[in-house]
Every structure is written in C-alpha cells, then in structure tokens.
Amino acid sequence: MKPRRVAIAERLAPFKVKKFIYTDVAPRPELASIINAEYVSFNEMAKQSDFLAVCCALTPETKEICNKDLFSKMKNTSIFINTSRGGVVNQEDLYEALSTGQIAGAGLDVTVPEPLPTSHPLFTLKNCVILPHIASASYTTRNAMSALAANNLLLGLRGEKMIKELKL
Template sequence: MQAAAKVMKVFVTRRIPPEGMKILSAAGECEVCLWDSDEPVPREELLKGVQRAHGLVCLLSDKIDAEVLDAAGPNLKVISTMSVGFDHMALDEIQKRGIRVGYTPDVLTDATAELTVALLLATARRLPEGVEEVKNGGWSSWKPLWLCGYGLSGSTVGIIGLGRIGLAIARRLMPFGVKRLLYTGRAAKAHAAEVNGEFVPLDTLVSESDFIVVSCSLSPETQGLCDKPFFSKMKSTAVFINSSRGAVVNQDDLYEALSSGQIAAAGLDVTTPEPLPTNHPLLTLKNCGPSPSSLNIVAVVLILQSACGVRKNSPFREREHGRANQNRKDATAEVTSTDGAHRGTNRTERPKGKP
C-alpha cells in the first residue's frame, strides 16, 4: 500500500531546531521546505521558496508584502510568524487574499521577561564590564568603589507598557525589593494591582525611576519615543533597558546620553538594525550592553505546530476545513494567536506586548 501523498507545502524561512523539524515532519500532510541557515533568507530565495506554498513560517526580519504573496500564488492559506508583532507583514494585502495570519503573543513571554531581567541585572551591576577587566588584566586588586553598580532594593522601577511581557518582568523584579513600580501606557491595567503598579504619566515615570524598562509595542505613537528630551528627564544614575523594538529608541540620542554621563547605563535586547554594525558608536561604550535576541525552544515548537495545524484544535486546521475569511466585509486581516484567540487588525493597530 502506497503512502499518502503530501498535499501541503510549508516553507520555513530560517533553520529551526531538530525538535521543530520533528513536529513538521510528523504532520503527514506537510512537505517541509527550509531555508537551512541561521542567517536571514535572501529576498530572491524567499520569493523562490514560497512558490506554490500552502503555509509560510517567517520571522520578523522577513518582509511579507504583495511581491511575496504574488510569488506564493493562490495556494497560500496561512502565514505564521515567530514574533509578538506583525508590522513586517502587509496585512491589507493578506486580507484581500483571504490568508490567515498566526503570531505568538504569549509563547515568548517568559523567555523575554527572563532575558530582560538578566539584562537589567547585568547592566546595573556592570557585569560585562567586569568580565572584560578580568580578561584584559584590569583587575589588579580589591578597590572599595571599583565597578560599583546600582541595586534594585529600595528602588523605583518604571515599565513602559505593562502588557503580558511587562507584567511578567514586573513579577520577576518585585522579589528583589523594589519599592515602587510605576507604569505607563494607553490606560491603567487592572492586573497592575498584582505588582502594586502605579499608573503615571510618562514624564513622571521617566523622571522618578531608577530603572526604566521599555516593553511596549511598536506603533506610530511609540516610534522614536525614547529620544533626547526623554533621556534629559532621566536621573543621572538611572539605567535604561529596551526589550521591545529597536525603533522605539533614537539610538543617536541614546549614545549622546550615555557618552555624556546624562544617564548611567543601558541594556539593549533590540536595536536598529539587528545586529548593529561592529563599528556602531554604541558598541564603543562600556556602559552600553547590547545582547542578541533569542527564541525559547518551546516557542519555536509551538509556532511550528500551529503552522502545520498539528496542535489539537489548531485554528490553522480549522482554516483548512473551510473557516475562511474571504467573505469578510471589513478591511482587516484575520489574525490568530497561538492561544487560539482571533483578532481583527489593520495596519495601524498593533498587538500588545513586545514587538
């Protein structure tokens, strides 16, 4: 008896862990085509890879526009992006073609929160600088004030964007003895009570916080939010952490604030571009610690399960069974998270949480 023919092609735009490949390979309906590299897929290879694909698994660095959709053709039914945000996709074009979009608003929450806290601690306590001093012989003897950093105990922490990730960060920081937790955003959050969060105007948060964590989504309102006036209001001893999107920060203004001593230090999980060129001015500063963004293996597995509809009650499997959105009369694309929640969105709306 012959094996059933594979009927769906899924193109994946980046090398994925073996666990993820096992998930896709186990879906008998899927023929998996992979750009087998840790580097971003070149544009011409992306256009070639999506041809006749039924599903596309992409990353934030992949621009999914009309050209890509045209190259894919009418077979394309679902796009799954390994990201919390989806501003790299032309949702208006996607909606016109009745394609479902999946993103991952929650599977990266723990990983991002843990990395943000680690980055904050390392930056505040000057750990990268200390490691370099040990390596290059700069540590000669004990000095009482050498490499003194800043502690969380008794401090005021300000979080810009107390969504899923912002709240997860706050939960992890409070046991360090944080005295006040300030946050700002579009509106006060009921869940802020869990961490005794105080909803305050942005200017208040910036001027009163010892640590500022940026965890908002990227939107026209937040692009370039952290600029020269922003940094000028910060304490000279304050530490700035960005784990949202690079475009939220004016990096030239950040460099000026750091190099002049206007603020104490910065830790960056995200930059523009990614990665920063090795000759970028920020990389010359001892008080600036960029780190590469990283995905949790659990997140990768969940994303890939959804892409092939192999998860129980997967919204993408429902899409293949006829729950199409071609006949929707509004001008929005149907966006589905990995928790099964459906969201209609247009180009100006963004999901909450990290970009």
C-alpha cells in the first residue's frame, strides 16, 4: 500500500496544485520525487500551507503535535485536515483556532474519542466537518473488509477458527 501522503497528492493532481510540501523526521528524497514535493520544517509547513493534511502515526512524539502553537503559525485562510489519528490533535486548541478565526476550517476523519460525543463543541462550528473515520474507504479497502467479514461468518458457522476473531 502506498503512503497516505502519496495517495493524497495523486488525488489532488487534477486540481493543478502548485506546490506540495511535507515534513518528516528527516528528508525522504525517494518520496519527494514521487509527488514532486519539497521538504520543509514542521513550522515552515504550518506557515506555508493553504491546506495542511496530517498523515502521521500516533507516537509519544506526535501526541497533540497539532496544537495552539501549530494553529497560531497557520494562515487564517488555511484548512486543517486530519486523517491520521485523533490523538495527534489537541481538540480544545483546534476548537479555539476555528472559533476565533485563527484558521479558516477543519476536516476531521478521526477524533478522541471515536465517535466524538454529539455534545462536543466542535460539532457547533460551521467551519468544521467531522466524518466517522472513513478516510480509508477506498473500494479496495472496503472490498477486503467485506471479504474478511463474509469469510469469518462462514468459518464461524462451520465451527472453525475465524480470522481476526473477536472474543467477547
């Protein structure tokens, strides 16, 4: 499976995006050449991005890395997108950035907790779209999930060991 940032760049190609930038623990020339992207620091990425899409793993280093400090560096016309893990975002800081106009909008596919309670303040904002963790919903992924579910059902009905069995 290709890295998420490559998939995002490929989907954006028809829109003739002028520039892709990325950050990582170190420059990755092999990745940059695939999507014609420039490596920049985390802070520089925040300053330059019109759309900032977060695609990192949740680790101790990335926990709440998207916080007041990051949002304060972004343009007030920027859109923040998180399809990685909810824990990389400090949701209170995001709410403040959105409600004060520090950033223009946000699209969240992941939250803490999942699902986010409907009473959460982020749901009150017109400039925040929250989806139920469906960013991976490609035909390939959903077909694989459907096949796994069907195979598990058949195995279970036959009394055989299921793949990825959930024991309650």
